[in-house]
Every structure is written in C-alpha cells, then in structure tokens.
Amino acid sequence: MNKEDKYDIASQYAKKDGEVVLRDHVYDGIQEYDQKLPNWWLYTLYAAIVWFVVYWVIYYHTKNYKTDGERVVAGMNVIEGIKSKELEATLASLDNKTLIEKWSTDTNIVNNGLATYTTNCxxxxxxxxxxxxxxGxxxxxxxxxxxxxxxxKYGAEPMxxxxxxxxxxxxxxxxxNGARMTPWSQQLSPKQIAEVTAFLISENRKDFTPVTP
Ligand code: HEC
Known part of the structure; x- marks a missing residue:
C-alpha cells in the first residue's frame, strides 16, 4: 500500500456481504479484518437508536409517563397520607379504653413505648x-x-x-420536691406519648383494670 492509500479510508472497509478486507493499521504487530455487518444487525441497531430517542422524549419529557422512582414516591405519599390520617383520627379519639384495650396490648406499640422510655425517661x-x-x-x-x-398523682387513668x-x-x-415534669409534647409526637403511656399501662396492668371507658 503506497502513501496516498493511507488516506483512502473507504478501501479499508468491507462494503459487501462476505467481503473481507485487511485493515491498514497495525498495533503490536496485529492487524484487523473488516467485514460488513449483517443487515439484520444494523437495522436492529438503527431501530434501537430510534426507539431510544422516542422513549427518552416520552419518558422524560412528557407529563404523562412517570419514572419508576416518581411512581414509588407518589405511592408512598398516598400510603403516608392514609396512615397519618388514621393516626390523627386515632389520637383525636384516643381514650382510656383504647389505650388499655388496644395500645397497651399491642406488642409493637408497647415496644416502641419502651424504646421511648429508655431514651428519655x-x-x-x-x-x-x-x-x-x-x-452498692x-x-x-x-x-x-x-x-x-x-x-x-395526677389521676390513675391512661388519659x-x-x-x-x-x-x-x-x-x-x-x-x-420542687422538681417538675417537662412537657414532652415538644420532644415527642402524640403517637410516641401514647406509646409510652401504653408501655406504662402494660407495666402496671393491675392499676388499669377493669376498663373505665
Ligand atoms: C428530668 C427528670 C424527668 C424526666 C427525664 C422524666 N420525668 Fe417524669 N417526672 C419527673 C418528675 C419530677 C415528676 C413529678 C412531677 C410532679 O410531681 O408534678 C414526674 C412525674 C411523672 C409521671 C407521674 C407519675 C405519678 O406517679 O403520677 C409520669 C407518668 C411520668 N413522669 C412519666 C415520664 C415519662 C413517660 C418520661 C419520658 C418521656 C418522663 N417522665 C421523663 C421527672 C422526670
């Protein structure tokens, strides 16, 4: 191959099926063959590129299609909303009976209460x-x-x-003796206070039966 041929790039690539061209360049004494890729392979590649553009536009640039992440977050928000509404409702209607019968007999709630107690009390x-x-x-x-x-001291009732x-x-x-209880509403949520109350009830079962509604 003479010097001018070096710039004749086209001659270094195979153009027909089955044609085999030895590429000009040499690395570490190794040369490459070039063969034309089969059309089915090329069309798959082009189709994938077109699909990528379409998909990218639809997925990221239209409002209708949400990413998986956005869908999960939206779903979690709905669940959180329902949960916090339930909690609000529970706390709004929290009474002696609920605390004794439901909260203080629920192992999860009592364990949460114990954790709050251990940390703060x-x-x-x-x-x-x-x-x-x-x-000693x-x-x-x-x-x-x-x-x-x-x-x-301030009443033997859960509430x-x-x-x-x-x-x-x-x-x-x-x-x-001059020492006062801090209002824990600043540090603890109503739920945590209800849980720690439930924990105290569970530890003092004899004081809170029979149920006073
Ligand atoms: C800094 C000390 C301190 C901490 C911490 C503390 N308390 Fe108290 N607690 C007191 C004092 C002092 C009293 C007595 C208040 C009074 O007589 O008015 C009291 C009273 C109480 C009473 C009433 C007891 C009775 O026999 O009537 C309860 C219930 C109670 N605390 C629960 C808690 C819980 C639950 C926590 C943790 C969230 C907590 N306390 C953390 C100091 C504390």
Missing amino acids: VACHAADLSATMVA DQKFPLPGLALNDGNW AIFKLIHDGTPPESTGH
Whole structure:
C-alpha cells in the first residue's frame, strides 16, 4: 500500500456481504479484518437508536409517563397520607379504653413505648420504673416519681397520664420536691406519648383494670 492509500479510508472497509478486507493499521504487530455487518444487525441497531430517542422524549419529557422512582414516591405519599390520617383520627379519639384495650396490648406499640422510655425517661424514673438508683447496697432517689408503686398523682387513668406526659406538671402544682415534669409534647409526637403511656399501662396492668371507658 503506497502513501496516498493511507488516506483512502473507504478501501479499508468491507462494503459487501462476505467481503473481507485487511485493515491498514497495525498495533503490536496485529492487524484487523473488516467485514460488513449483517443487515439484520444494523437495522436492529438503527431501530434501537430510534426507539431510544422516542422513549427518552416520552419518558422524560412528557407529563404523562412517570419514572419508576416518581411512581414509588407518589405511592408512598398516598400510603403516608392514609396512615397519618388514621393516626390523627386515632389520637383525636384516643381514650382510656383504647389505650388499655388496644395500645397497651399491642406488642409493637408497647415496644416502641419502651424504646421511648429508655431514651428519655430512665434518667429520672429508672429503668425498673422505681425512680431509685442502686449504688452498692444503697438506694438513692431519682428526681422523678416511681411509676410502679400504684400511685398516680395526677389521676390513675391512661388519659390523665397521657396528659401529664404531654403537658408536664400542671402550673398550679409545685411538683415533686420542687422538681417538675417537662412537657414532652415538644420532644415527642402524640403517637410516641401514647406509646409510652401504653408501655406504662402494660407495666402496671393491675392499676388499669377493669376498663373505665
Ligand atoms: C428530668 C427528670 C424527668 C424526666 C427525664 C422524666 N420525668 Fe417524669 N417526672 C419527673 C418528675 C419530677 C415528676 C413529678 C412531677 C410532679 O410531681 O408534678 C414526674 C412525674 C411523672 C409521671 C407521674 C407519675 C405519678 O406517679 O403520677 C409520669 C407518668 C411520668 N413522669 C412519666 C415520664 C415519662 C413517660 C418520661 C419520658 C418521656 C418522663 N417522665 C421523663 C421527672 C422526670
């Protein structure tokens, strides 16, 4: 092949089926054959390119077709909406009976309540609800009231306990040795407060039966 042929690219490619051309370039002593791709292969490629453009326009540039991600998010939003409506309704109609019969007997709810209690309440009420800390053979009182002594200072009713946790020590009360309960409504959702109430009921079953509606 002379020097001018180097620029005659067309002659380096096969144009007919079955034609085999040895390509000009050499890499590491290796040369390539060129053969014409079969038409069925080429048309599939062209069709795929056309389909890509059509698909891309329809999928990403029209409002009618949502991506999978958007569909999942939309679906989750619907579910969340239904759930939060249910929760609102439940909390709006939350009463002693529901807390005793439903919430405090539901293992999931009680476990959530226990988790909330462990994170937020043990410092003043102790893990065993006794509001005392044991060090060696001595017992020290913690700031909170015992939650397992059968005494419910602001009413032995689930909703009274819910309210106390939600709103904290009422303004007219001087608290316990001057210490007051924080209104937990700022840190915890109504659901979490209901759950922790359910947990306390489940730990003090004897105080909350028979059911007072
Ligand atoms: C910083 C200390 C502190 C923390 C933390 C705390 N409490 Fe209290 N809690 C108190 C004090 C003090 C009282 C007594 C309030 C009073 O007498 O007005 C009390 C009272 C209570 C009572 C009433 C007990 C009874 O015998 O009537 C309940 C129920 C209660 N707390 C639940 C909780 C829950 C649930 C949490 C966690 C979300 C919590 N507390 C976290 C200090 C605390």
